[in-house]
Amino acid sequence: MATLSQPSVKQYPLLETIDEPRDLRKLDRRDLGQLANELRDFILHSVSTTGGHLSSNLGTVELTIALHYVFNTPEDRLVWDVGHQTYGHKILTGRRTLMSKLRQKGGIAGFPRREESPYDTFGTAHSSTSISAAIGMAVAARTAGIKRHAIAIIGDGAITAGMAFEAMNNVGKENVIVILNDNDMSISESIGALNNYFAKLMSGRFYATTKKTAEKALQYTPTFKEIAKKLEEHAKGMIIPSTMFEEFGFNYTGPIDGHNVDVLLDTLNNIKQLDGPQFLHVVTRKGQGYKLAEDDPINYHGPSKFDPKIGLVKAAPAPDAKPKPTYTQIFGDWLCDMARAEPTLIGITPAMREGSGLVRFSQEFPERYFDTAIAEQHAVTFAAGLAADGMRPVLAIYSTFLQRGYDQLIHDVALQNLPVVFALDRGGLVGADGPTHHGAFDLSYLRCIPNMVVMTPADENECRQMLTTGVKLNQPAAVRYPRGAGPGVAVDKTLTTLPVGKGVMVREAKGYALGTQKVRIAILAFGSMVKPSTDAAEELNATVANMRYVKPLDDDLVFKLATTHDLIVTVEENVVMGGAGSAVAESLSAQNLTLPVLHLGLPDHFVEHGDPGVLLADCGLTSDGIATSVKKWLAETRSTTTSTRVAG
16 A cells, blocks of 8 residues: 555556546556555545545445446446445546545535436435346336446445345346445455355356256256256355345355455456346455554544544543533433333334444343344334334434335324334434435424424433433324534433423514614524524524424414514424424414514525535524524515515
């Protein structure tokens, strides 16, 4: 590997010559090992200065090079599952100089984006979609009479999801290549050599031709054909785990060493010549080539900026400063405390133990902790089954991932009115991961479901109280909180509940001076927007209510504020359409109350990646943004207050 210092042209003599894969394909294959070293080093330096996904990208360097070397991309379609392992792909497809702005506002995304490059053939970020998309592309090519390859690259975690198996079950005879990037197992040298040789043999034309000839000759003697098939399956099964994938209709090859460029090239070239569904099992190692990431792939999965020579270092707290806990940490501590008080509590996560704050719970209550793998639909219905038989399941899940279990949420949980608590992390804008991970829609998609209780804590203590309230209810409930730390409110360690469907007044004021008039403004804030709304209210001399509940909404508080103020302003970190503000408007209409309403929230378009603070400012959801929006509205409607305006 190149010396770990500031990247320069001299450090990367091969990599700097590649602006697109056709340049890569001009290289002698003997140079690809050096290119892999350069690419791995470039990724390491790049991520260390921008932050981003590291372990997964270091593990797919050789595979990425081999795929672009063997296949005629972008005419041949590469579909990367999830896509957090595509930095090497981006670098080799003309975006090397853009890596310095990775995941930053105005820069390239951390995941494949169709609008970013023709080499990004399918947008990804949620897992287990690649095989379905590749099959669709294969059918499209066949229908159009075009000869090209469709290749899905999927990880050992992503392939556990039901969607991947649904796709494999539907592959038929399509010319699809599925590459399983297995980075959770290792191959010893002796077994690895045997596997590599056996894989190359099985992927070759001789094996395929002999197999087809034998099948044709035996097709009129079913008994012998069946015997031959069983013998083949068992012979391969003694060495490789092929049977399951071949039952789906794939020709299985592997496992092979995903860091051996020569083996990758030979095997891919052989598979490229074969018709029908092909399944290649490739074994890689997360963090390959950077020992710190190899030894600790979890913490190096998505690090912030760091010095590659030193590795990750915990930031020293400022003198006399007490670090604020994140909402995720608040949830994790609460779950352990609640489990001690409630023996029927069960903790569930769909493969997000670290991200959702369940590490401590999994250690202290291993018998009551369940990781369903990347299977959100199963996780939701599993929780429903637990609740149906008297348990109190708490499903810790990101807002953007609960979208994947929406039918189960409606049909299996809410329709049966089962007491499942959804600890909804990452509500609102999450930052660098961008639109695929922003929790922009949950208030809208939850509040329309009967029997649901939807809570939005304004601070750390309210989050804990709402989680406790959810467990005590005999119906489904969601507690939706943002990524990162809260405003720094002290947490009461007791397990107290809150009145359901009741908000609280935060600030009462007499009005904002507009010329010779005073306009009485009431800001109805939800969750993370209570603090910036309260700060904005100082400038606007406005009343502020912490609404707490999106459903059931506090209609009495809405009535009180509407009948004592001239303007209602709703503020939420959710899309305006169908969100908490819409609930307020519906309440006003139902109570036959007519007054101007200004809705502030996320706009009707997908918000791009970038620093969360910058994104919130762009959407007008900082204290300055809220005050500016209200002043602008007042200025535009000074002559009339009869129209209802929507801003976002």
